Amino acid sequence: MLFGRLRKDIQVVFERDPAAKSVLEVLLCYPGLHAIMLHRVAHFFYRHRFFLIARLISQFARAVTQIEIHPGAKISEGLFIDHGAGVVIGETAEIGNNVTIYQGVTLGGTGKEKGKRHPTIGDNVVISTGAKILGSFTVGDNSKIGAGSVVLKAVPPNSTVVGVPGKVVVRDGEKVARAGVSIDLRHDLLPxxxxxxxxxxxxxxxxxxxxxxxxxxxxxxxxxxxxxx
Missing domain, CATH: 1.20.5 (Single alpha-helices involved in coiled-coils or other helix-helix interfaces)
Structure with a gap:
């Protein structure tokens, strides 16, 4: 199962990054992949209540990759973190299938409340450079978050959000990716x-x-x- 997940992670890199040239390059030179691999180990210890070991692994991953993923975060298959420097994913964040995250993204909370305090990201979501999604709400499937946006409330499925604070906008002529369809990564074409x-x-x-x-x-x-x- 472990090698199956790793094979899937490598395949995801080739699907979404045209710069990837070889499997060896992806294994050695992609910090997003390293962060996800180490998170799976940390999350295993976290689920078994070895919290200190889990945090030590996540801190090591942060030092090596510049990507901070709390070991409590729940991440499904197909996550691709491109470049990744400055990405922060909080403890109660949940990420669906086939999500793409660019550098500088934060999935954070808005206070010191206990329980669920970080966002839930649906399937096939693209979160562009520097976007901040703060709070316990859901970003619907097939949505896109524009670069530098600050999202503070729930986002319906098949939506595009831009601005500070983030607002849902309509994309004329743009087709939103759905399950089984290639993911739309053209976050440079947002209104x-x-x-x-x-x-x-x-x-x-x-x-x-x-x-x-x-x-x-x-x-x-x-x-x-x-x-x-």
Whole structure:
């Protein structure tokens, strides 16, 4: 079973990273893979209540990979952590199948509450560079979280979230990945709500300027008529 999981992890790297050239390179040079492998060992000890050993393993993994995964986190198959530096995954976080996480991502809590305090990530989710998902809620299947977004509430399935705080936006013409379909990694094509707001404001300003000019012309004509009279 262990070797089967490792074979699956290596396959995931080849599927989602075009830079991967060989199995040996993936085994030796991918910190995301190392972090996941070490997490499985740490999680085994954590489940058997050897908490100190579990934390020591996770701390070693953090020192080696710059990826911090609490040994209590539950991770399903197919997780791919690309580059990975600065990734933090909290104790009660749960990650579904075929999830992709880029560097600088945090799956964190919002306080000192006990129990479930970290997010649950659904299947086929892509979390882009620097995104922060904070709190005990669910990010639905097939969703994408834009780079630098701060997500503080639940995300419905098949959604794209961008911004601070994160808001669900609509992607025109973009197909959301579903189970059994290749995962959409084009997080560079997400909509920009700030740019859309600025464009809308610019259009409103142009309409107002046109209306002002029309009013000025009307007043000028009226003044000329009164002067002639």
């Amino acid at each position: 920009d709500p700030m740019a859309e707001a600025m464009n809308s404001m610019q259009k409103n300003v142009e309409v107002l300027e046109k209306r002002v000019k029309e009013l000025e012309a009307t007043l000028l004509d009226r003044n000329n008529q009164e002067h002639e009279a």
